[in-house]
Amino acid sequence: MPAMDNAAVIRVAGLGKSYETAAGLFPALKGVDLEVRPGEFIAIMGPSGSGKSTFMNLLGCLDTPTVGDYFLAGKNVAQMDRDALALLRNRTLGFVFQGFNLLPRMSLQDNVALPLVYAGVDRETRRERARALLAKVGLGQYAESLPNRISGGQQQRVAIARALVNRPRLILADEPTGNLDSHTSEEIMRLFEALNDEGITIVLVTHEPDIAAHCKRQVRFLDGQIVSDRLTGEGGA
Ligand SMILES: Nc1ncnc2c1ncn2[C@@H]1O[C@H](COP(=O)(O)OP(=O)(O)OP(=O)(O)O)[C@@H](O)[C@H]1O
Numbered sequence: 252m253p254a255m256d257n258a259a260v261i262r263v264a265g266l267g268k269s270y271e272t273a274a275g276l277f278p279a280l281k282g283v284d285l286e287v288r289p290g291e292f293i294a295i296m297g298p299s300g301s302g303k304s305t306f307m308n309l310l311g312c313l314d315t316p317t318v319g320d321y322f323l324a325g326k327n328v329a330q331m332d333r334d335a336l337a338l339l340r341n342r343t344l345g346f347v348f349q350g351f352n353l354l355p356r357m358s359l360q361d362n363v364a365l366p367l368v369y370a371g372v373d374r375e376t377r378r379e380r381a382r383a384l385l386a387k388v389g390l391g392q393y394a395e396s397l398p399n400r401i402s403g404g405q406q407q408r409v410a411i412a413r414a415l416v417n418r419p420r421l422i423l424a425d426e427p428t429g430n431l432d433s434h435t436s437e438e439i440m441r442l443f444e445a446l447n448d449e450g451i452t453i454v455l456v457t458h459e460p461d462i463a464a465h466c467k468r469q470v471r472f473l474d475g476q477i478v479s480d481r482l483t484g485e486g487g488a
């Protein structure tokens with residue numbers, strides 16, 4: 252790994268996170284180094300409790316590290332104030348969750364447009380962009396529907412459209428197919444592949460080797476550390 256690469260979308264060095272528990276500090280992440288370059292499509296794997304979500308939440312700026320450095324789009328996240336970080340996060344990355352996390356009383360179109368409200372984009376532009384993205388993920392005809400009218404796989408497509416609405420260069424997804432059957436999971440992975448083909452960098456957590464096979468690089472966690480990092484198809488675990 253190059254010592255310094257400003258072109259990296261993500262660069263973490265010595266990243267650690269300890270949680271306070273009744274039994275004392277619990278080190279969930281122990282000194283992780285990783286660089287993600289533009290256009291990469293990475294699967295984060297490893298057993299339950301190995302620190303995958305802890306790591307993703309740090310990458311998504313949803314949580315702060317106990318120790319170590321995180322450079323997002325070349326900027327040192329620890330040195331940014333709250334507003335600057337919120338702006339960088341909104342413009343740079345979209346997050347997709349296992350549970351879709353759509354707002355149940357809002358139309359699909361309004362769900363997709365929600366990040367644009369926070370970004371101060373006007374109503375008409377929000378509508379147009381949300382409609383275009385729903386069409387892109389194959390759900391244009393459901394723009395006015397509520398989330399409970401569509402399937403889980405369709406809801407995840409909406410969540411992906413929402414993650415794309417600020418035109419991020421990076422998508423972070425924590426077990427995006429974890430609640431979906433295998434056929435629907437394959438469809439979602441084909442959507443991620445198409446987005447990656449368009450140049451969007453993707454980091455995705457999965458337990459499933461079949462899902463990870465869609466990615467170009469596989470990084471494996473164990474006990475809060477990276478224990479393997481290989482290109483898909485290189486063989487071995
Ligand atoms: N908020 C928290 N407080 C205390 N401990 C936590 C907290 N969040 C996670 N942990 C612990 O940190 C470790 C790593 O958790 P994490 O959720 O990152 O694992 P994971 O690899 O995502 O697991 P899974 O595959 O089950 O989602 C686990 O032992 C977990 O119990």
Ligand SMILES: [Mg+2]
Nearest residue numbers: 303304305425
């Ligand atoms: Mg997890």
